[in-house]
Amino acid sequence: xxxxxxxxxxxxxxxxxxxxxxxxxxxxxxxxxxxxxxxxxxxxxxxxxxxxxxxxxxxxxxxxxxxxxxxxxxxxxxxxxxxxxxxxxxxxxxxxxxxxxxxxxxxxxxxxxxxxxxxxxxxxxxxxxxxxxxxxxxxxxxxxxxxxxxxxxxxxxxxxxxxxxxxxxxxxxxxxxxxxxxxxxxxxxxxxxxxxxxxxxxxxxxxxxxxxxxxxxxxxxxxxxxxxxxxxxxxxxxxxxxxxxxxxxxxxxxxxxxxxxxxxxxxxxxxxxxxxxxxxxxxxxxxxxxxxxxxxxxxxxxxxxxxxxxxxxxxxxxxxxxxxxxxxxxxxx
Amino acid sequence: xxxxxxxxxxxxxxxxxxxxxxxxxxxxxxxxxxxxxxxxxxxxxxxxxxxxxxxxxxxxxxxxxxxxxxxxxxxxxxxxxxxxxxxxxxxxxxxxxxxxxxxxxxxxxxxxxxxxxxxxxxxxxxxxxxxxxxxxxxxxxxxxxxxxxxxxxxxxxxxxxxxxxxxxxxxxxxxxxxxxxxxxxxxxxxxxxxxxxxxxxxxxxxxxxxxxxxxxxxxxxxxxxxxxxxxxxxxxxxxxxxxxxxxxxxxxxxxxxxxxxxxxxxxxxxxxxxxxxxxxxxxxxxxxxxxxxxxxxxxxxxxxxxxxxxxxxxxxxxxxxxxxx
Numbered sequence: 001x002x003x004x005x006x007x008x009x010x011x012x013x014x015x016x017x018x019x020x021x022x023x024x025x026x027x028x029x030x031x032x033x034x035x036x037x038x039x040x041x042x043x044x045x046x047x048x049x050x051x052x053x054x055x056x057x058x059x060x061x062x063x064x065x066x067x068x069x070x071x072x073x074x075x076x077x078x079x080x081x082x083x084x085x086x087x088x089x090x091x092x093x094x095x096x097x098x099x100x101x102x103x104x105x106x107x108x109x110x111x112x113x114x115x116x117x118x119x120x121x122x123x124x125x126x127x128x129x130x131x132x133x134x135x136x137x138x139x140x141x142x143x144x145x146x147x148x149x150x151x152x153x154x155x156x157x158x159x160x161x162x163x164x165x166x167x168x169x170x171x172x173x174x175x176x177x178x179x180x181x182x183x184x185x186x187x188x189x190x191x192x193x194x195x196x197x198x199x200x201x202x203x204x205x206x207x208x209x210x211x212x213x214x215x216x217x218x219x220x221x222x223x224x225x226x227x228x229x230x231x232x233x234x235x236x237x238x239x240x241x242x243x244x245x246x247x248x249x250x251x252x253x254x255x256x257x258x259x260x261x262x263x264x265x266x267x268x269x270x271x272x273x274x275x276x277x278x279x280x281x282x283x284x285x286x287x288x289x290x291x292x293x294x295x296x297x298x299x300x301x302x303x304x305x306x307x308x309x310x311x312x313x314x315x316x317x318x319x320x321x322x323x324x325x326x327x328x329x330x331x332x333x
Numbered sequence: 334x335x336x337x338x339x340x341x342x343x344x345x346x347x348x349x350x351x352x353x354x355x356x357x358x359x360x361x362x363x364x365x366x367x368x369x370x371x372x373x374x375x376x377x378x379x380x381x382x383x384x385x386x387x388x389x390x391x392x393x394x395x396x397x398x399x400x401x402x403x404x405x406x407x408x409x410x411x412x413x414x415x416x417x418x419x420x421x422x423x424x425x426x427x428x429x430x431x432x433x434x435x436x437x438x439x440x441x442x443x444x445x446x447x448x449x450x451x452x453x454x455x456x457x458x459x460x461x462x463x464x465x466x467x468x469x470x471x472x473x474x475x476x477x478x479x480x481x482x483x484x485x486x487x488x489x490x491x492x493x494x495x496x497x498x499x500x501x502x503x504x505x506x507x508x509x510x511x512x513x514x515x516x517x518x519x520x521x522x523x524x525x526x527x528x529x530x531x532x533x534x535x536x537x538x539x540x541x542x543x544x545x546x547x548x549x550x551x552x553x554x555x556x557x558x559x560x561x562x563x564x565x566x567x568x569x570x571x572x573x574x575x576x577x578x579x580x581x582x583x584x585x586x587x588x589x590x591x592x593x594x595x596x597x598x599x600x601x602x603x604x605x606x607x608x609x610x611x612x613x614x615x616x617x618x619x620x621x622x623x624x625x626x627x628x629x630x631x632x633x634x635x636x637x638x639x640x641x642x643x644x645x646x647x648x649x650x651x652x653x654x655x656x657x658x
Contacts, residue, residue: 028438039426118422122483125386125416126439127408331388 025128029136030143037106037144046102047148051155053094058156060088062163074294077168078175078272080160091156092268095183096261100219102148103190104211106141109204110195111326116204121331134326138195138319145187153180171297178301179271185311186264190215192319199325218259226255242283249281260311267307270300279303339364339491339523340385345394347380347547354380356547357394362525362540367517369534370527372544378527379419381544382495385525386416399490412440415484419496419527421476425469429460429479432468433486440487454482458512474505481512491523492516498533510537569601569608572625573616586615598625 037043061083065076081091111134114120123133157176161168168176193214197207230252234244256262270276274294295303338361345358355377362368370378383389385398387407396402401409423432430451437447455464458478463471471479477497484492494513498506514537517524528534535541535555542552551558573579579599583592588611591602601608609626616623 024441025439028435032435036424036426114422117425118418118420119424120422121388121418122416122421122423122436123439124388125411125414125418126436126487127411128439129408331383 025132026136026139029128029132030140033137033140034143037141042105043102043144046098046105050094050098050102050148050152053098054091054152054156057088057091057094058159061090062160065164075169075172075274076164076166077157077160077172078179078274080156080164081176081179082269082272092179092265092272095152096186096265096268097219099183099187100190100215100261103145103187104194104208104215106144107191107194108198108208108211110137110141111198112202112207113198113204115202124331130327131323134323138192141191142184142188145191146184149180149184149187153177153183174297175271175274175300179268182264182267182271182308182311185308185315186260189260189311189315189318192315192322196318196322196325199322199329219261222259223256223262226252226258229255246281246283253280257307257310260314263307263311267304267311270304274300276300276303338362339400340368340396340398340525342381342385342396343394345381345384345396346392347377347384347389348392353547355384355391358547358549360542360549360552362523364523365517365521366539367513367524367526367537369531369538369541370525370544371529371531371534371541372527373529376529376544377547378544379495382416382493382525382527385493386410386414412487413490415487415489415492417480417484417492417494417497419499421480421483423468423471423476423479423483426467428465428467429471429475430455430464432479433483436483436486442486450486451482454485457485458482459508474501474508477501477505477509478512481509485516489522491525493525493527495527496529497526498528498530506533510534513537568629569603569612570595570625570627570629571599571601571612571623572597573599574622574624578619578621579616582615582619582621583612586611600629 058080061080064083065079083090111120114123124130153176157168190211194207194211197210198204201207201210230248233251234248236245236248257266266279270279274297277290277295340360340362342358342360345355345360346353347355358377358381360381370381372378380389384391384396385403387403387410390404396404398410399413401413403410423429424435427435433451433454434447437443437451442450452461452464455461458481460475460478460482463475468476468479480497484494492513497509497513501509510533513524513526516522517537517539526534526538531541538555540553541555541558542549543558544550571579571583573582576597580592583589583599583601586608588608589601589603593600593602601612606628609628613623613626
């Protein structure tokens with residue numbers, strides 16, 4: 001190995017220390033990035049925005065649930081998250097809308113921001129591996145997302161228990177935790193996407209706009225386009241045979257699921273509403289004779305397993321691309 | 334070829350597409366010397382430095398920094414080399430001290446040792462009072478001085494400074510250069526300074542290399558360099574009456590290569606120092622009145638400018654390179 005020959009020339013102690021210290025570098029960068037995130041005004045603004053929308057939608061949901069019939073008392077805790085008030089959408093809707101923004105806001109200047117300020121070449125001329133820089137940046141932001149999400153989820157759930165006075169079952173708590181974990185994965189997807197953009201584009205404004213454009217595309221236009229394409233391929237009218245209608249729906253759903261936003265919203269609905277039994281179209285004959293009831297947690301998970309895998313895989317692939325590009329990037333001062 | 338110096342490159346080449354940023358560079362910098370890498374913008378100075386730091390891979394050629402190959406042992410190189418990039422940046426929301434603390438941690442200098450070293454460096458660069466102010470309030474000169482502290486924090490054997498005096502007022506530049514001189518002379522560090530400001534840098538450099546369009550076109554002590562560059566191109570200014578006969582008289586002297594009229598003076602090309610007394614004698618012999626005679630010497634700045642301009646005319650691709658920056 002190269003280090004063997006060089007250690008003859010220089011003191012061996014430094015050589016040995018180097019191997020030992022690589023994880024310390026990661027920790028140093030992680031700590032610094034974490035502090036940066038928490039102290040940034042950008043994060044504070046978004047956090048309070050979500051906090052306020054969460055509180056408002058939570059209040060509306062509690063009002064709604066209080067007025068519900070006694071027979072509706074199962075799964076009260078998760079209903080707080082999914083139940084809409086009279087004029088307000090539910091908490092899950094707010095999180096699915098604002099979550100990507102949090103992810104994007106954290107990552108869009110992760111790399112080009114440092115390059116523009118001239119800190120990147122100074123950072124990389126320190127004896128550290130480049131891996132530590134990109135990993136530290138990513139892990140710190142992921143940690144912030146996790147802390148934020150669990151704090152928020154815990155806050156809403158805790159207030160819910162307090163105000164409704166209904167103790168949650170173990171399954172409810174597990175469902176809630178899974179939902180929060182899913183939300184972290186979804187935000188992490190937008191985080192790595194914006195980090196990739198911050199590597200590809202030199203200007204922070206460009207990478208921010210790129211991220212927002214993709215967010216709009218996936219959240220709004222892909223579901224719209226999916227419907228249009230499906231209607232063009234399988235035109236449906238009143239006289240259409242059932243099979244065409246079925247194909248239309250399946251194509252539409254398949255296309256819409258290309259968007260992580262669709263995957264996330266389907267998965268979160270399934271996790272938080274045990275009465276969701278299927279995500280695809282249901283024929284009348286399939287539904288007839290079915291006993292209405294709640295799906296056990298295992299079955300709910302099985303239903304959204306492909307969604308989870310897809311979201312995690314997409315996040316990992318984008319992170320791998322970012323990682324590779326960053327390691328090969330030319331550093332021009 | 335052997336790598337003798339503490340910094341040494343052999344046929345180092347870097348191309349970006351069609352553009353050759355560094356062209357077969359052979360550079361030897363000895364331990365403990367202050368070397369100035371001088372050249373116009375876009376000459377490839379920064380590219381060379383980035384290759385020395387292992388931040389950019391050379392297209393071909395080999396290099397050694399402190400005995401290490403930056404392509405393979407980049408971490409070892411970074412451990413012994415302090416690098417101050419041009420347009421050095423700090424984290425604006427952190428104080429000067431916090432910025433240095435971060436660098437210290439990345440270099441595994443911890444605890445009391447780090448605090449003590451940071452304090453002594455801050456005092457040394459004259460930032461002790463501003464240490465706990467946020468960097469965004471710093472002036473350009475203060476940032477640059479913080480950069481010096483940042484570079485010295487890891488106690489490097491080699492210090493590389495890219496355009497350290499750029500954008501500084503003369504007073505701040507002088508202070509910075511004094512610090513650089515101390516690093517080299519008092520602490521025995523090897524210092525490589527890249528700059529396009531020869532006049533500012535020359536006072537601190539032991540040796541300079543003039544770098545144009547990726548090539549080292551001259552190298553050595555400034556005094557020798559000036560002598561070498563100006564030898565053979567001395568011009569003699571002569572003003573004498575009657576004018577009509579002057580040209581004939583001068584041309585009759587052996588050793589005169591060419592003459593040229595400039596205003597009311599005649600410029601004589603040739604070895605000025607030897608020619609001057611002979612021409613004077615000749616004019617006296619012809620009973621002509623000599624009013625003015627002077628050997629026109631180039632000062633350093635002239636030489637430097639002449640060199641660069643000459644090169645730019647010869648190789649007009651240089652403007653392309655500047656674009657890249």
